[in-house]
Amino acid sequence: MFGYYLDLALHSFRRTPVLAGLMTLAIALGIGASITMLAVLHNLSGNPLPGRSDALFHPQVDPRPADLPGAKDEPPDDLSYLDAVNLYQLGVAPRRALMSSNWLPVRKDAQDSPLAMVTDRATTADFFAMFGVPFIYGSAWSAQDDASHAQVVVLSRAMNQQLFGGEDSVGRNLVIATKTFRVAGVVDDWNPQPRFYDLNDGAFGKAEQMYLPFFTWLDLPQDYGYGPMDCWGNDPNAGMHDPKAQQCTWAQFWVQLDTPAQVAGYRAALVQYSAQQHRLGRFQRPPNVRLAGLVDWLDYKRVIPVTVRMQTWIAFGVLLICMVNTVGLMVAKFLRKSGEIGVRRALGASRRMVFLQCLVEAGVVGVAGGLLGLPLAWLGLWMVRQQPVSFAASARFDPSMLGAALALAVLSALAAGVWPALRASRVAPALQVKSL
Amino acid sequence: MRIHRQIRPILAALRSHRAAVVLLMLEIALTMAVLGNLVFIVYGTIQRSHEPTGVAESEIGLIQSIGVIGQDNPGTVAGNLAAMRAAPGVADAAYGSLPLWWVDHNPLFLDASRQHPALHAYEFQGSQHLNSTLGLRVVQGHDFDDGELPDAMDVYMGKATAPIPALLTESLARRLYPDGSALGRILYDGTHGLRVIGIVDHLRGELTGSAGDDDSLVYEYHVSTQDVGGGFLVRSQPGRLPEALHAAAAALQKANPGHVQNKLYTMAELREGYFRSSLAAGRMLVAIIVILLVVTALGVSGLASFWVQQRRRQIGMRRALGATRGDIRHYFQAENFLIVTGGVLLGVLFAYALNLFLMQRFELPHLPAHYLLVGAVALWLLGQLAVLGPALRASNVPPVVATRSV
Numbered sequence: 102m103f104g105y106y107l108d109l110a111l112h113s114f115r116r117t118p119v120l121a122g123l124m125t126l127a128i129a130l131g132i133g134a135s136i137t138m139l140a141v142l143h144n145l146s147g148n149p150l151p152g153r154s155d156a157l158f159h160p161q162v163d164p165r166p167a168d169l170p171g172a173k174d175e176p177p178d179d180l181s182y183l184d185a186v187n188l189y190q191l192g193v194a195p196r197r198a199l200m201s202s203n204w205l206p207v208r209k210d211a212q213d214s215p216l217a218m219v220t221d222r223a224t225t226a227d228f229f230a231m232f233g234v235p236f237i238y239g240s241a242w243s244a245q246d247d248a249s250h251a252q253v254v255v256l257s258r259a260m261n262q263q264l265f266g267g268e269d270s271v272g273r274n275l276v277i278a279t280k281t282f283r284v285a286g287v288v289d290d291w292n293p294q295p296r297f298y299d300l301n302d303g304a305f306g307k308a309e310q311m312y313l314p315f316f317t318w319l320d321l322p323q324d325y326g327y328g329p330m331d332c333w334g335n336d337p338n339a340g341m342h343d344p345k346a347q348q349c350t351w352a353q354f355w356v357q358l359d360t361p362a363q364v365a366g367y368r369a370a371l372v373q374y375s376a377q378q379h380r381l382g383r384f385q386r387p388p389n390v391r392l393a394g395l396v397d398w399l400d401y402k403r404v405i406p407v408t409v410r411m412q413t414w415i416a417f418g419v420l421l422i423c424m425v426n427t428v429g430l431m432v433a434k435f436l437r438k439s440g441e442i443g444v445r446r447a448l449g450a451s452r453r454m455v456f457l458q459c460l461v462e463a464g465v466v467g468v469a470g471g472l473l474g475l476p477l478a479w480l481g482l483w484m485v486r487q488q489p490v491s492f493a494a495s496a497r498f499d500p501s502m503l504g505a506a507l508a509l510a511v512l513s514a515l516a517a518g519v520w521p522a523l524r525a526s527r528v529a530p531a532l533q534v535k536s537l
Numbered sequence: 538m539r540i541h542r543q544i545r546p547i548l549a550a551l552r553s554h555r556a557a558v559v560l561l562m563l564e565i566a567l568t569m570a571v572l573g574n575l576v577f578i579v580y581g582t583i584q585r586s587h588e589p590t591g592v593a594e595s596e597i598g599l600i601q602s603i604g605v606i607g608q609d610n611p612g613t614v615a616g617n618l619a620a621m622r623a624a625p626g627v628a629d630a631a632y633g634s635l636p637l638w639w640v641d642h643n644p645l646f647l648d649a650s651r652q653h654p655a656l657h658a659y660e661f662q663g664s665q666h667l668n669s670t671l672g673l674r675v676v677q678g679h680d681f682d683d684g685e686l687p688d689a690m691d692v693y694m695g696k697a698t699a700p701i702p703a704l705l706t707e708s709l710a711r712r713l714y715p716d717g718s719a720l721g722r723i724l725y726d727g728t729h730g731l732r733v734i735g736i737v738d739h740l741r742g743e744l745t746g747s748a749g750d751d752d753s754l755v756y757e758y759h760v761s762t763q764d765v766g767g768g769f770l771v772r773s774q775p776g777r778l779p780e781a782l783h784a785a786a787a788a789l790q791k792a793n794p795g796h797v798q799n800k801l802y803t804m805a806e807l808r809e810g811y812f813r814s815s816l817a818a819g820r821m822l823v824a825i826i827v828i829l830l831v832v833t834a835l836g837v838s839g840l841a842s843f844w845v846q847q848r849r850r851q852i853g854m855r856r857a858l859g860a861t862r863g864d865i866r867h868y869f870q871a872e873n874f875l876i877v878t879g880g881v882l883l884g885v886l887f888a889y890a891l892n893l894f895l896m897q898r899f900e901l902p903h904l905p906a907h908y909l910l911v912g913a914v915a916l917w918l919l920g921q922l923a924v925l926g927p928a929l930r931a932s933n934v935p936p937v938v939a940t941r942s943v
Contacts (some may be wrong), residue, residue, distance in 0.1 A: 123839040130828050206605045207798045216797040218603055322606035407689040408818040410898050415571065415825055419893075422829060423568045428834035431559035433843040436557075484824065488817040524556065 102454075103461065109393075110462035117434060121466065124430045129469025129485035131423030132486070133477025137507045138409070138416040140482055143481050143502065144495040145305070145405050149293035153233055154395040156332035158364065160188060162375050163389035166349070169333055176389050177331060178402075179301070182345040183383075185352035189225065190425070194356035194363070194372045196231045199315050200224035201352045202299060203326040207311075209264055210274035219277075220262065222299075222309040229255070231290070231357050232298070237261075239286030246285075247314050249402045253285040254414060255312040259285045270288060288312075294495055295404045297395055299353050301329040303490040304404035317383055327351040368392045375472075420513060427466070427517040434457055446530035456526040463518025464511055471510025471520035478506060543864075547872045556838055558876060565880025565916055568833045570887030573912040574895060575826050577904050579819045581663060585746050586812040589822040590636040591706075591739030593672030594804040596628070596773045598782035600789055601799045604766035610795025611735040614664060614689070614760035620792040621771060626781030631670040632760060633663015637811045637874040638802070639768060640742040640753075646725040647713070654939035658709050659753040660726060663770070664689070664760040668704065671740075673755065675704065678720045678735030691727070699758045700730035706740050706750040731756060744811070746902070766796060770772055776859025778803055832917075834923040837877075841927035845934075852931055853938030862932040869928035870921060881913040888912070 114121045148154050162184055163176035179189065188201045200222055207219040228234070229241035238261075242253045254275060261270055270284045293302035323344065332339035332349040339346050358364045368390065375388035384403075393401060442455055450458075478498070485496035551558050580853050601866075602617075604610065621630035634640040640661055644654035661667065665683055681704075687697045696796050700723050701746055710733070731754065740753040769789060773781035782801055802810075838877035852865055892904040906931070 108875075119841065120839055123835045127832050130832050134825060134828055141849055206603065218606065218797050218799045279605060324604075324606055409900060411895070412818070412825075414898075415822070416576065418567070418571050419825060419829055419832070420631055422564055423832050425560060425564040425567060426832055429557055429564060429836055430839050430843075432557050432560065433840055437843065437847070475753065481824075485821070488814075488821070490814045490817050 102457075106461035107457045107465070109245060109458060110465040113434075113462060114465065117437070120430055120434050121469075124427050124434070124466045124514075125469040125473060126519070127426045128424045128466060128510055128517075129473035129477055131420035131513065132471055132474030132506055132510045133481055134416040135413075135420040136478035137481030137485065138413040138480065138500045139505065139509075140499060141409055141496050142413050143387075143499060144404065144497060145295070145409060145492055145493075146399070147294075148255060148394065148396065149295055149297050149399075150232065154229075156359050157231070157357050157394050157395040158358050159391070159395070160354055160356060160367070160371055161391040161393075162188070162371060162378075163386050164350075164378070164384055165333055166385065168383040170334075173177045174389070174474075175401075176391060177350045179328075179331065179350040180352045180354050181347060181350045182352065182453070182484055183347065184378075185354060185375065186372075188354055191370060191374065193367050194358055196227040196357035198225050198228040198231055198298075198355050199352060200228065200298065200354070201315070201318075201328045202302075202423060203328060205278045205321065205325055206386070207278075208276050212274055219311055220307075220308050220309045221311045221313055221318070223313045223315045225315050227312070227357075229354065231527070232293075233289045235287050237287045238286065242285045242314055243452065249314060250317045251284045251318055252280055252317055253314065254282040254285060254345045255286045255288055256499040257288055257308060257310050258290050260310040266269060278325070280321065282313070297398055297399055298355060299328065299404050300404060301353075303491055304399075305406075305495065308336050328353075329509070364392065408490075420509075424513050424517045427514065428484065428521060431463060431518055431521035432465075432524065434462075436522050436526070442525055442528045443530045445526065452526040455525070455528075459522030459525045460515060460518050461515050463522065466518075467511035467514025468507070470514060471507040474510055475503065475506055478502070543868055543871055544794055544875070547868065547875060550672070551872065551875070554844070558879075560879040561836065561840055561876055562883060564833060564836050564918070565877055566883035566887050568829050569884025569909075569916055570593075572826060572829060572915065573884075573888040573908045574901075574904060575822050575829075576900065576912065577892075577908045579826075580824050580908075581746065581813070581902070582815045582819045585744050586808070586816060587746040588741070588744050588877055589736070589739070590741045590744065590797060590804075591673065591751075592636055592804070593772065594808070596672065596775060596778055597635070597670070597804045598773065598778055599638060599800075599802045599804075599807065600769040600771065600782070600786050601768055601802075602789055602793065602796045603799055604793075604796050606766055608795040610764055610793060612764055612793035612796065613762045614765055615762065617769065617789055617792050617879055618666070618760070620788040621769065621785040624778035624781065624784035624788040626773050627771055627785050628774045628781075629666050629670045629732075630785065631664045631770050631772075632765065632767065633757075633770060634661040634742075635768055635770055635804075635807070636740070637744065637804070637807045642725050642742065643714070645754075648934070649674045649730065651727070651859065651904045654750065655713055655943070657749070659740070660741070661740065661755040662814060664759060665757050666756050667770070668755060670770050671755075673704065673737040673740060674774065675735045676707065676738050678704075678705040678733070679706075680735060681757050683759070687756050687760045689760045689763055689912055691766075692758040695728040697729055701758070702734045702907065703731040703754050703756040704735045705733055706739050706751050706753045707736055707738055708748075709754060710736050711750060714807050746872045764793075764795075767788040806920040812880055829917060830915075834919055837873065837920055837923035838927055841873065841924045842930070845869065845927045845931040848931075849934055849938055850936045853940075856934065856936035857939045865934070866928045866932040869924055873924040873928075877917055881916055884912070885909055890919055 102290045161176040164181055202222045204218045204220045206216050208214045208216045225247050226242055246253055262334040273284045275282050292308035327344045328351050329347050334348050339348055358367055370388040372388045375390055378384040398531055482496045482498055486493050594923050640659045642657055645658050647655050668681055686700055687701050691697045722733050726732050741750040742753050763860045771782050771785045786801055895901040
C-alpha cells in the first residue's frame with residue numbers, strides 16, 4: 102500500500118509542480134536555518150576532550166567571608182593562592198594541574214632581538230599528560246622541575262615558528278620577563294573548544310602561545326596580571342600588588358580521578374580540607390565544596406554564547422513559520438484533489454487510507470525539503486564561518502547532522518500535514534463525485 | 538468606489554476558505570512578530586555602533602606600551618609624554634583610560650563610611666592633560682588646574698590626603714545629586730575621596746546601550762619621574778591622526794627602549810573591534826529576516842495562485858458580465874489586503890508576546906510601537922507584491938471560460 106501511496110504522491114507532485122515546489126522550498130528554508138543553528142549549537146556544546154573528559158574534575162572550595170552581601174551559594178570558580186597551593190599538595194589524585202595565565206615580555210636570547218608580549222599558561226607538569234597535549238619536539242617538564250622552580254618553557258607550534266622558524270628548538274634559550282628560560286618542548290596545535298580548563302576569558306578563545314612552570318612563573322615580577330582576578334569586599338586595589346591576598350581568587354585547578362572510589366575519596370578530602378581550614382579560622386563558612394566533572398562544569402558555566410542561544414530560538418521560529426506556510430499550501434493542495442479523493446472513497450477507500458495517502462504525500466515533501474535544506478544549511482554554516490566571532494571555527498558540518506536534518510524535515514512536514522490530511526479524509530464522497 | 542463595493546463579496550468568498558485564510562493570517566502574524574523584534578535588535582545594534590563616546594574620536598589614538606620590569610629603562614612618564622607632544626602632528630598626549638578600551642567600572646559612595654554604594658560608574662583616571670587629550674567639554678564649573686593635581690604615587694598607593702579634584706558627566710551628576718548641587722560636593726570611590734570641580738556633557742565608558750553608559754567621572758594625577766606602562770593617548774591635530782600616531786609611537790619607543798610597544802590603535806579601530814561581533818550577529822539576523830520575507834511571499838502567492846485557478850470559471854463569468862480586467866485584479870489585491878490586515882492585527886499581539894519572552898530571557902529592551910507600524914507597512918507591501926502575479930494572471934482569464942464546462 103505504501104508503494105502505491107508513494108506513486109500517487111509523486112504523481113501529484115508532477116501534476117502541481119508549482120505548489121509542491123513552494124512547499125518544498127518553504128520546508129527547505131526552515132530546515133536550512135534551523136539546522137545551521139543546531140550545528141553551531143551542537144559543536145559549541147560538544148565535548149572538548151572526548152575519551153578523557155570522564156576522568157577530569159574541577160575542585161572548588163569556599164574561602165569567602167560568611168556575610169558577603171549578594172553572594173551566591175556556589176563557591177568561587179577559581180582558587181585563592183593559599184587554597185591553590187594546599188590543594189596542589191594534597192596529593193590524593195593520580196594527576197593534578199594547577200594553572201593561571203597572563204602575558205609576558207619575551208625575546209630571543211640574542212643582542213637586540215625585539216621584545217614582544219606573549220600570552221602564556223603557567224601550570225604544573227601533569228597538565229600535558231592529563232589533557233593529552235601532543236608534542237612535536239621535546240617533552241613536558243618534570244615534577245622535579247616544578248619543585249625546583251626550573252626556568253623551562255614549552256612553546257606552541259605557532260610561537261616556535263615565529264621565534265625559531267619551526268625548527269627543533271629544544272635546548273635553546275629565551276628571555277622571558279628578563280629571566281632566561283630553556284625550551285623543553287614544542288606542542289602541536291592544541292586548542293580544545295570550549296576551552297574548558299579556563300573559561301575566564303571566554304569559552305572559545307585562542308590557546309596560549311607558551312607554557313611555564315607555575316611556581317617559576319610566580320617568582321617573576323608581579324605586574325603582568327594573574328588571569329582575570331576576582332576579589333571580594335570593597336577594596337578595588339585588592340590583589341593588585343599581592344596575588345597572595347586572601348580575598349582574591351585567580352588560579353584554576355583540575356584533577357584526574359579514574360574510578361568512582363577515587364572521586365568519592367577526593368570529595369571527602371575536599372570536605373576534610375574545608376573543615377580543617379574552618380577550624381583554623383581561615384574559612385568562615387562550613388565546608389562548601391564542589392567536584393564537577395568536565396561536562397557538568399561546562400553545563401554549569403553555560404558556555405554557549407547568548408547570541409547563539411537567541412539565534413537558535415529565532416531559527417526555530419522561522420521553521421515554525423515555514424510549517425504554518427506549508428500547512429496552508431497543503432490545505433490548498435489536498436482541497437484541489439477533492440474530486441480524486443471522492444472517487445477513491447466512493448470506490449471503497451476508508452478515511453484512514455485517504456489520511457495515510459495524504460500523509461505520505463506530506464512525507465515526500467519533507468524528504469524533498471530536507472534534501473534541498475542540506476545545501477542551504479551548508480551555505481548557512483559557511484556564512485557563520487565568515488563571521489568575525491570567537492566561535493566561528495566551530496561552525497562545521499557534522500555528518501551526524503545529515504540524519505538530523507532529514508529527520509527534522511520529515512517530522513516537520515508530517516506535523517504540517519496532519520491537519521490538512523484529516524480535512525481531506527473527511528471529504529464526502531457523494532458530493533465530490535456529483536460535481537465531477 | 539468600486540473596490541469599496543467589492544469588500545462584502547470578498548468577505549463572503551473568504552468565509553468559504555476559512556481554514557486557508559486563518560493559516561495565512563497566522564503566518565503573517567508570526568512573520569510580523571519575528572520581523573518586528575529582529576529589526577528592532579538589528580537597528581538597535583547599528584544605532585549603538587554609531588553612538589558617540591563624548592571624546593574627540595577622530596583625533597585620538599592609543600599606544601599600548603608595556604614596561605619590562607627589571608630592565609633598565611631611562612624613560613619616565615613625564616619624559617615620554619613630552620617626547621610624544623614634540624612629535625609632528627601631535628596636539629596633546631596623556632597617560633590613562635580610554636573609552637571602549639580600558640576603563641574601571643567602580644562603586645561610588647556618598648559618604649566616607651562606604652556602607653552602601655550609591656551606584657556604579659566609569660572612573661577615568663590618568664596623567665595631567667588627560668582631559669584635554671580626550672577633548673571633553675566642561676559645561677559647568679572648571680577644568681583641572683595642574684597646580685591642584687595629586688601626585689601619581691599617592692594615588693597609586695591610596696595615600697592621597699585631600700579629596701582628588703574630579704569632573705562628572707551631567708548624567709552622573711544628575712543621578713548622584715538630583716537637586717543639581719553637584720559642584721563642590723565630595724564623593725568616594727573604594728580608595729579615595731573625590732571633589733567635584735566641574736561637569737562635562739558626555740563621556741561614555743562603554744556602549745552597551747544601557748543608560749548607565751554615560752555615568753562617568755574623570756580625575757587626573759601628576760606624573761613625573763615614575764616609569765609606568767599602559768595606555769599612552771595621543772590627540773592629533775585635525776586630520777593628521779595616522780601620521781601623528783606613528784610619529785608619537787616612534788618618539789615613545791626612542792624615549793623608552795625598555796618598553797614593549799605592543800599595539801597602536803586609532804579610536805575608529807577600537808570602535809570597529811568593539812562592535813565586530815554584535816554587527817556580525819546582526820548580519821545573521823538580516824539573513825534570517827530575508828528568509829522570512831521570502832517564505833511569507835511564497836506562501837501568499839502560492840495560495841493566491843491556487844485560488845485564482847480554482848475560481849477561473851467565476852472570474853470568466855464576472856468578465857462576461859462586464860467586469861474589467863482592472864476589476865478582477867483589484868478584487869484579488871483587495872482580498873490580499875484584507876487578509877494581511879487581519880494578520881497584522883494578530884501580529885501586534887504576537888510581537889509583544891515575543892518581545893516579553895526576549896526581554897525576560899535575553900534582557901532586551903521594550904519594543905517601541907513604531908517598529909510594529911514599519912512591520913505592518915512592510916507586510917502590506919510584501920503581500921501586494923506577492924499577489925501581483927496571480928492577480929494579473931486572474932485578470933487575463935478570458936470571458937469565454939464561463940461558457941465552457943470544466
